[in-house]
Structures are given as structure tokens and as C-alpha cells.
Amino acid sequence: MAKPLELMKVEDITICESTAQMITKARKDGVELFFDRAQSMKACPIGEQSACCKNCSMGPCRMNVNSPYDRVGVCGATIDTILARNFGRMVAAGAAAHTDHGMAMLELFRDVINGKVKEYSIKDPLKLIEIAESLDIETEGRELKDVAMDLYHELEKTYTQVEGEIPLMKRVPIKTLEQWREAGVVPRGAMREIMEMMHRTAIGVDQDYENITKQITRTALADGWGGSMVSTDISDILFGTPAPVEVEVDMGVIKEDQVNIIVHGHEPNLLEAMVVSVADPTLLAAAKSAGAKGINLIGMCCSGLEAMSRHGLPHAGNFSDTECVLVTGAIDAMTVDIQCIKQGLQKVAAFYQTPFITTNYRAKIEGALHIQLDELLPRECTDEIVIKAITRFKNREKPVQIPQVTAKGVHGFSFEYINYMLGGSFRGSYTPLNENIINGRIRGVAGVVGCTNPRSKQDYSHVELVKELIKNDVLVLQTGCSQMALAKAGLTGPGAAALAGPGLAEVCETVGMPPVLGLGSCVDNSRILLAAAEMVKVGGLGDCIADLPAAGCAPEWMSEKAIAIGQYFVASGIYTVFGHTFPMTKGTRFEKHLFHDLEDLGFGKWGFADSPKEMARLIIAHIDKKRAQLGIDKTRERVLTDMADRRSLDALV
Numbered sequence: 004m005a006k007p008l009e010l011m012k013v014e015d016i017t018i019c020e021s022t023a024q025m026i027t028k029a030r031k032d033g034v035e036l037f038f039d040r041a042q043s044m045k046a047c048p049i050g051e052q053s054a055c056c057k058n059c060s061m062g063p064c065r066m067n068v069n070s071p072y073d074r075v076g077v078c079g080a081t082i083d084t085i086l087a088r089n090f091g092r093m094v095a096a097g098a099a100a101h102t103d104h105g106m107a108m109l110e111l112f113r114d115v116i117n118g119k120v121k122e123y124s125i126k127d128p129l130k131l132i133e134i135a136e137s138l139d140i141e142t143e144g145r146e147l148k149d150v151a152m153d154l155y156h157e158l159e160k161t162y163t164q165v166e167g168e169i170p171l172m173k174r175v176p177i178k179t180l181e182q183w184r185e186a187g188v189v190p191r192g193a194m195r196e197i198m199e200m201m202h203r204t205a206i207g208v209d210q211d212y213e214n215i216t217k218q219i220t221r222t223a224l225a226d227g228w229g230g231s232m233v234s235t236d237i238s239d240i241l242f243g244t245p246a247p248v249e250v251e252v253d254m255g256v257i258k259e260d261q262v263n264i265i266v267h268g269h270e271p272n273l274l275e276a277m278v279v280s281v282a283d284p285t286l287l288a289a290a291k292s293a294g295a296k297g298i299n300l301i302g303m304c305c306s307g308l309e310a311m312s313r314h315g316l317p318h319a320g321n322f323s324d325t326e327c328v329l330v331t332g333a334i335d336a337m338t339v340d341i342q343c344i345k346q347g348l349q350k351v352a353a354f355y356q357t358p359f360i361t362t363n364y365r366a367k368i369e370g371a372l373h374i375q376l377d378e379l380l381p382r383e384c385t386d387e388i389v390i391k392a393i394t395r396f397k398n399r400e401k402p403v404q405i406p407q408v409t410a411k412g413v414h415g416f417s418f419e420y421i422n423y424m425l426g427g428s429f430r431g432s433y434t435p436l437n438e439n440i441i442n443g444r445i446r447g448v449a450g451v452v453g454c455t456n457p458r459s460k461q462d463y464s465h466v467e468l469v470k471e472l473i474k475n476d477v478l479v480l481q482t483g484c485s486q487m488a489l490a491k492a493g494l495t496g497p498g499a500a501a502l503a504g505p506g507l508a509e510v511c512e513t514v515g516m517p518p519v520l521g522l523g524s525c526v527d528n529s530r531i532l533l534a535a536a537e538m539v540k541v542g543g544l545g546d547c548i549a550d551l552p553a554a555g556c557a558p559e560w561m562s563e564k565a566i567a568i569g570q571y572f573v574a575s576g577i578y579t580v581f582g583h584t585f586p587m588t589k590g591t592r593f594e595k596h597l598f599h600d601l602e603d604l605g606f607g608k609w610g611f612a613d614s615p616k617e618m619a620r621l622i623i624a625h626i627d628k629k630r631a632q633l634g635i636d637k638t639r640e641r642v643l644t645d646m647a648d649r650r651s652l653d654a655l656v
């Protein structure tokens with residue numbers, strides 16, 4: 004494989020020790036990684052600012068990024084039209100990824116209820132009932148199966164409804180919903196919204212950037228409060244709602260003397276079936292007779308985060324680590340389903356003689372082995388993967404080098420568990436969170452989420468930003484590859500409270516929680532929306548999500564899915580800061596619209612910064628602005644518990 008001419012210093016590529024070791028090894032082995040390609044393939048300066056259009060064959064048309072209004076496209080499209088159309092298509096693609104995944108989960112749910120799929124069952128009937136009741140489905144005295152089928156039909160509308168508001172709008176705080184109604188952005192089904200987004204951004208259709216933005220918002224809301232939310236709900240109902248669990252992460256979880264199988268992707272069902280296969284006594288015996296001490300199932304990326312939260316399964320790393328784990332030489336099979344799977348993995352896997360197996364018909368890769376996961380008989384696929392891994396273990400030829408780096412942390416903080424954790428099992432409530440925000444112990448809440456990107460030093464911005472936020476008493480909620488960046492850095496355990504400001508540290512100590520709460524995969528950002536909705540409903544922090552002292556951030560994003568998530572955060576009322584790059588031409592009216600005007604219209608707004616310190620500054624300034632608007636900027640006098648109080652409290656328990 005070709006090497007780039009001048010290699011970047013490893014310490015400039017990543018702060019992850021394991022990744023650094025594996026980049027060094029790959030260079031010795033002559034294996035090219037995506038870090039190398041990011042260096043040799045410079046970003047196109049016009050495309051980087053989203054200032055080109057290829058929506059028809061009269062173009063492609065390139066705008067002048069230094070003077071964006073000095074020309075228009077062949078059809079006459081202005082820079083604002085081009086920017087808005089490009090942005091809209093990114094949101095449509097991201098929303099399609101989440102909602103196609105969500106709809107697949109819903110179809111699996113239907114087939115579990117009607118008995119077609121026997122391998123999975125309903126693990127959380129309570130959640131099923133709660134969701135059904137929240138959607139006004141009758142539950143009293145009815146069979147669970149009947150309630151479940153009614154729920155299926157109601158949730159299907161999230162994707163297919165062509166007219167009127169989708170059922171999950173019932174979860175939106177009323178004032179936020181009224182704002183959306185007034186702005187004309189309440190979503191219909193995701194299929195309808197994505198279709199209209201694609202239509203309106205075709206040559207010669209919608210050429211008014213403000214009008215295009217309305218459809219962008221509607222499409223994003225159909226994702227966040229629709230398709231993604233259903234995906235999370237159904238995954239919890241079928242596979243169990245996560246609760247905190249201590250987990251070991253980083254590449255040190257790979258074991259030289261075991262058959263190591265990596266599962267990477269986004270759909271929980273592949274990993275759920277793998278969990279069953281690796282516990283099969285026959286397969287375990289086969290592994291033992293091949294000389295292995297056991298079968299070591301390891302998650303990566305987002306489905307790995309879900310399995311970690313539900314089963315305590317070890318996790319080897321985030322998006323930027325998926326090639327690097329193969330470089331250890333110790334991976335006996337890597338199996339993938341959908342989303343964020345780099346095509347480059349195939350070549351790296353081939354070099355290290357690791358079977359690389361795709362399992363979803365939507366995502367085949369040239370050169371990879373495809374074993375379709377049939378949901379009716381998932382074990383046929385997953386057993387075969389295990390057998391292939393055992394064979395590779397027996398015939399391992401490549402030298403093995405595993406970074407001896409691990410970190411332990413606590414993960415699995417679902418919306419429901421935060422409720423329970425704060426309020427106790429009999430009076431589960433977000434009231435203590437709101438009270439601690441009002442009294443100033445907690446300054447505000449930030450969702451720090453999203454990808455890693457080889458054009459940005461891996462994990463650096465995530466970790467530095469979160470450290471800065473918790474030091475300033477901001478409680479951090481996490482999902483996706485960001486969560487794994489913090490987990491590897493050791494900030495997801497209760498010990499991280501030592502890095503928090505005094506107010507947040509006190510709350511963490513009282514409740515027994517870390518200052519950084521991992522909520523799961525990137526579709527699980529819907530858990531953050533529900534937490535925000537609950538904070539509004541509990542009261543004391545304003546009437547709508549836009550009133551909350553809260554913000555969102557994706558410091559190292561790379562996927563169109565992140566843009567869709569960012570837009571539904573913004574549309575919900577949350578100030579959302581993206582880092583390192585943004586698909587925007589500076590000084591345009593569309594930029595002003597996203598970064599300023601949306602807030603005046605009652606939504607949140609976008610922000611951008613290219614250093615974690617600046618991201619933190621923007622987020623904290625926004626939280627302080629919201630606190631001032633709520634009249635809670637002057638913190639109440641703090642009453643500290645002294646030893647005598649503690650003793651009397653102890654006597655009560």
C-alpha cells in the first residue's frame with residue numbers, strides 16, 4: 004500500500020495511546036490508514052465551504068468563496084440558494100440514515116409480536132406500556148401482544164404519515180410545539196418530509212433560502228422526534244432499557260489468548276444475536292479445542308455502545324479506531340452492519356488476514372464476505388461468523404501486538420434511569436436536577452456528542468471540551484463516538500467528579516453519579532431531547548426547550564447524520580456548536596440565518612468554533628445568558644452539609 008510522502012507526527016493525529024501505537028505499527032507494516040489519506044487528500048476549498056452545486060448538468064457551478072455574491076450559477080442560483088440546498092440534502096441524507104434504521108427496528112418489533120421472529124422477545128414490557136399510554140393507546144385489561152400491535156401501527160405513522168402531526172409530537176413541550184405550529188414546521192412522516200426535501204432542492208424548485216430552511220427543519224424534526232426516537236424506544240423494548248453498568252474500554256480489551264470478534268455498526272440486533280452465539284457451549288468448546296481460552300466479543304462504534312450499556316460488553320474504540328484494532332493482528336473476525344463503516348477497512352482486514360464480514364443487504368463492501376443476517380434465523384449468520392473467527396484464531400500467522408491500555412467507566416444512563424437516579428424509585432423525577440440548576444450547583448446541561456474525524460486530532464476536542472464544561476459545573480450528557488472518547492480518557496467513572504466544579508461535584512457525590520453521563524449511540528440523541536422535554540415539564544426553567552440553560556456540541560463531527568442531529572437540536576430550541584469545520588460560506592445571508600435569525604424566530608441557533616476552549620466559552624456564555632433570562636443568574640446562598648448533618652442523615656438510613 005502506498006504511503007503518503009510526509010507523515011504527520013503520531014502525537015498530532017491522536018491523543019489516544021492505543022491508536023497512536025497502532026498507527027506506528029501500521030506504518031512499520033506498510034499499511035495505509037484513513038489518517039494517512041486525510042493528510043494526502045486535502046479538502047477541496049470550495050466544497051469545504053459548500054460553495055458548489057452539481058444539482059444539474061448545466062454545472063457543476065462554483066461560487067467565489069472570497070466574494071460569494073459576485074456570481075451566480077448557470078441557472079441563476081445564488082450562493083444562499085446553493086448553500087441551503089446543499090445543507091438540506093445533508094439533513095435529508097442524515098435523517099434517512101436514522102429513519103431507515105428506525106423503521107427496520109420497528110419492522111423487527113412487528114415480527115417479534117406476530118411470532119415470525121422467535122430469537123428475540125419483549126424485554127421491557129413496562130416501557131412498552133408506558134409508551135403506549137403516552138400515545139393514548141388503551142392498555143387496561145388488554146393482552147400485551149394486542150397493545151404492542153396497536154403501538155406498532157401508531158409508531159409506523161412516524162415514517163409513513165402523509166398528512167397532519169405524527170403521534171410522537173405528544174412528547175414535545177406544548178410551547179415548543181406551538182412555536183413549531185406557528186412556524187409551519189411540525190413534521191409529517193419522515194418518508195414524506197425527506198421526499199419533499201429532495202424535491203425542493205432539485206434544479207428549479209425552491210430558490211428561497213428561508214423557505215428551504217423551513218423544510219430542512221421539518222425534515223430534521225421528523226428524524227429527532229420521530230424516526231430516531233422510535234429506534235431508541237423499540238431497541239429498549241426489545242433488548243432492554245439500559246441501566247448503569249461498569250465497563251472496560253479501549254484496545255486493551257482485546258485478548259491475545261482468546262478468539263476476538265469485533266462487531267461494528269449501528270443496529271443492535273446483530274450484536275444481540277452475537278451475544279447468544281458466543282455463549283453457545285458447542286462454539287465455546289470449538290474455540291477451546293482450537294487452543295483459545297474463550298471467545299471475546301467486543302463492540303465498536305454505536306451498536307457497540309448499545310451492547311455495552313445493555314450487557315456490559317467491552318468496547319474497543321470509536322470511529323477513528325476501527326482500522327487500528329485490525330492492526331493489532333489479534334482480531335479473528337470483524338463483522339459490520341450499517342453506517343460509519345469505512346470501505347478502507349476491507350484492505351486493512353485483508354492485510355492482517357482477518358475475515359471482514361458484512362451482514363446487511365443495504366451495506367455490502369467490495370472484497371468483503373457477505374453473510375446476510377436473516378432476522379428469522381439470526382444465529383445462522385452469527386454462528387457462521389464465530390466459526391470463521393475460530394478458524395482464523397487457529398491459523399493466526401500475523402504477529403500480534405495489543406496496546407495494553409484500558410479504562411473503566413460507568414455507562415447506560417437512559418432517560419428513565421436519570422429519572423430514577425435523581426428522584427428515587429418511588430418518586431422518580433427530574434425535579435432534583437431542575438432544583439440544582441436553579442440553586443446554581445449545576446450551571447446548565449450540555450449534550451456533547453458525535454463523531455471523530457481524521458482531519459481533527461482524535462478525541463482531543465471532545466475530552467478538552469468536556470473537562471472545561473464540568474470544571475464550570477456544566478453537567479454533560481453524551482452519545483456516540485464522543486462518549487467513547489471520554490470513556491477512553493477515563494472521564495466516565497465517578498472519579499471524574501474530582502475534575503468537576505464544586506457545585507457539580509457535590510451533586511455527583513450526593514447522587515453517586517459521574518459528571519459525564521453516557522446515553523448510548525447516535526440515534527439515542529433522542530434521549531437528550533426527552534431529558535430536555537422533561538426539564539421543561541417539571542418546571543422552574545421556563546416554558547419551552549429554548550428557555551433551558553442548555554447547549555449541544557459535536558466537536559469532531561464528520562457524518563451527514565451529525566448535521567441532521569444538529570439541526571433537530573437547533574429546531575428544538577438548543578444552541579448547537581459544531582467544531583473543526585462547517586459546510587458554510589462565511590458572510591452569506593444563509594450563514595446569518597442559521598447562526599442568528601433562527602434564535603429570533605424562537606428556535607435555537609448554530610454556533611461554530613475550532614478549538615475546544617472556544618467551544619466551551621460559547622456554550623458557557625449561552626448557558627449564562629439563559630440563566631440571566633430566567634432570573635436565576637444570582638445563585639442562591641449555598642448551604643453545605645457539615646459532618647453533623649451527615650451523621651444525622653446516616654442515622655436515617
Ligand code: SF4
Nearest residue numbers: 056059062064076078
Ligand atoms: Fe449550476 Fe444551477 Fe445546475 Fe446548480 S442547479 S449546477 S447552480 S445550473
Ligand code: MSK
Nearest residue numbers: 305343453454483484
Ligand atoms: S458512529 S455517526 S462516527 S457518532 Fe454512530 Fe460515531 Fe458519528 Fe458514526
